[in-house]
Amino acid sequence: MVGSKFLDLSHNIISGIIPKSLEKLQNLKYLNVSFNKLNGEIPSGGPFKNCLSQFFIYNEALCGSSRFSVPACPTPSKHRSNRKKVLVLFILLGIALVFVPSIFVFLWIRYRRGKRAPQQPDSLAFITRERISYYELLQATEALSESNLIGSGSFGSVYKGVLRSGTAIAVKVFNLQLDVASKSFDTECEVLRSLRHRNLVKVITSCSNRDFKALVLEYIPNGSLEKYLYSHNYFLDIFQRLSIMIDVACALEYLHHGCLSPVIHCDLKPKYGLDGLVSTKCDVYSYGIMLLETFTRRRPNEFEGDLSLKQYVSYSIPEAVMDVVNVNLVTSMGNRYQKELDLVASIMKVALDCCAESPAGRTNMKDVVGMLQMMKIQLLAF
Template structure:
């Protein structure tokens, strides 16, 4: 996994230790802070670990000596201090992988000062280390616990109102005039996205609920097929990482879907804008969200679903930065006899999966490619 040069900030999450089968991890040239988590010693399959050119501080965890498969390791240009581990994979490392840190010491072969030998000094150092760790735990976990409790308190208060609001929407039909009023007559100022088959507008209903209105371009013949496909797909799916279709509105001259509004926009905005950034925890969470929803689409449904239109602008982010998959206009529902192949080539050129034109009979593998 190479996440280098991505301007990632904050701490390396402790949960990363659960990736026990990961062989290569590069987080170099980011803005990571805090310490190297001890949990990384559980990544027994790790062969290379690059953490250079960050703002990582504190000591190099001694439990990393357990990583017997580790061959390449680099923590240069950081703010590390303390003793360099000398056993396990550290026996074969050169001094270059530790240069430009604050106060590392250890074996002479690492070109660092020797460790203090005075028992009194060692005792004082241990006491200071324990005090420092206790202070760090207090500084980190006390505010974090307070914030989590505050968020839970606010969520507990808002959740019933939001559920009641959405429940009201689902039990009432939304008329064409109500949609026009909610979007200021489909005003350009409320336009939040557009494509070959239609446009998406932000709207505010009379009860204050924010919605997204996907208006189809009826001048395009394929748009009718897209409407039918989305309705058919969403009628059979239910997953926390899918954009929810609240209702629909249709007459002879107008067809639209009323969708759950995603206030943080698309993943593309965060990856291609200088004004928005994702830290490493958010990045991992979004990757897991997308993986979970595709596992559900391919293997968790009665009839597997192939999305066929996976791109960054179709991965939308809710207020809590949970990723939601949208735009099922090109999707394909597979029957029991179609689980491995079908013959019709789906998706638009420019966003079509690599190899589709040459191997059109592939099934769920079509969703393995992401258009950036």
Template sequence: MNQFSNEIPREIGGLQTLLHLPLRHNKLQGSIPDSISNVVGLEFLDLSDNNMSGTVPMSLEKLQNLKYFNVSVNKLYGEIPSGSPFKNLSSDFFVDNEALCGSSRFNVPPCLSSSKHRSNRKKLLLSFLLLPIAVVFVPMTFVLLWISESNLIGSGSFGSVYKGILRGGTTIAVKVFNLQLDAAFKIFDTECEVLCSLLHKNLVKVITSCSNLEFKALVLEYMPNGSLEKYLYSHNYFLNIRKRQSIMIDVACALEYLHHGCSSPVIHCDLKPSNILVKIRCDVYSYGVMLLETFTRRNPNEFDGDLSLKQWVSYSLPVAVMDVLDANLVTQTGSRLQMELDVVASIMKAALDCCAESPARRTNMKDVVGMLQKINIQLLAC
């Protein structure tokens, strides 16, 4: 008897020792998670007086200890399971639903066995399901054009990002979550809550979000120039020392805002050149590695065995900077070259300070920004 809404999280199936789950008289929606069948010790489950739809999962027959199961006053349809433990349940536990069917002892009509009737019923149900979706989404203020494989920008652990166009002609990026993954629901809710509250010039802006039971997406500002990774490793592009330093200062400023400028620290957790677009110090370490990668043009995954990018650079500092510096950056000679090498050595020293093995010894992003800005003044003087 609370005001709980939305879906029952699928992760509830991980509560192996759960015995009683009373959720009666709330505002729950969506279907009964199939994962509940994994809670093998469950004895009491009350989902009555909600707004739940879909079918009663047949997998719940595995709950041999279930003594009470009430789904009355919902919008459920389809066949009521008849195996144990449903053999001993009262018909009162299934009343006032949309279209439940099954055994006569539940006081519901028999399920249609004819494939023709099944097909017609599915078409009818599909029509009723699609109608409210159409009513909601047709009047939206924008239309996403061509969201297809040809507009795929990139993909990650929980979904893919597509290029789209608003009705007014504005280009956008649409991050579509893969709802086949249980964690995607939680990640979507977390990103909506966190990203929509962020405001910084070096962070991609969230325009809006789209969400229903079958589709969840974030609509983001589109960044037409691509990623840092493209500029580092493509032969068609080149970033000089000043541009690389400028980019890394911008990234450091964004991380400083996330770590120190928000009411609660925000952790990126996947910092790498392809994203230059769970734990603050983890971000600092990743930033340090990315700073090294930016000025050496060496992918951290290139190194085998006990040698890492961090170790390779540290072995060459401070006297052999030239051995690890991206050869494309060597454009000066004489004293000017030495000045540039000194600047790069300072940058790599700052990167190594971010990569300390002990999290407590890693430099915080406020100090990183300060160091890089001082180094930038030296670089401008070269």
């Protein structure tokens, strides 16, 4: 991409800002990002000095130089900022004066009631205020019928269910025969209270008693990645596979770097870890194996002896990438064929970097997201 002179990214529904780093691409003569959802300031250096205004039309909120026919970027006003701070302070004081006494009254009433009510032996812990009873979950999943089984994980199984309201749900039931499963349930409940990301399944509530612990999740109807990889009724092209894996990487980046303290997923399929220690590096390793599986369509457990999926790929990259890549994934002709082949080889290299033997040698999810997103832009430019 560094040596490319023409880059047309128009009509691609790209959001976010235009990276200022593109100013360094001195050889770039033509850049068209019109008809997208970009915002923020248009860079003014490097190739942007010669760009025409029509290359930036029909975006959400671009700003910058008047020669691009966009409004000037707003400049922060210290005086306006101070006025806003004072206004917010008065609003917060007003809210406090109204609600703080009410909260004390509410807590006092609850305290009085708690002293009169006997302690329940079976507890229900809910992440939201919506209440779903144990019996309603049984009814929704047809008594955890095997026909409703979606899949199994390290600590339990997931079932599809339909509530009386017609809402489809996924119920993750923990295997309480495993001591770690009970601890995992309590940990997940605590962690999931604060997680908010578009690529993470939303938690509706949780249900718990002495003999049953479950999380009630939003049901995702499109099925698993495994279905799309191994079913003969579906075929994912390079762009679709790369987009899916970028979404997974973004979710892991949020868990590892976007929370107050790192959250370890520890249940990616397949679940791999050679160091024996639970850390974010375990997730990175598992993600790398998942990325290899996505582009080779080879299951990690199908190899015999000392050969592994990681070794199978590393022996063929980059010279013989077609020997390991999913059949018919690269079908282009001429110059585009070689570009797609090189791109897949680069993706495999990222995956192998995630699977380094030493945890310290593995890349982090922030870098993975950045590299894969750049490859996606390259693919669009072919």
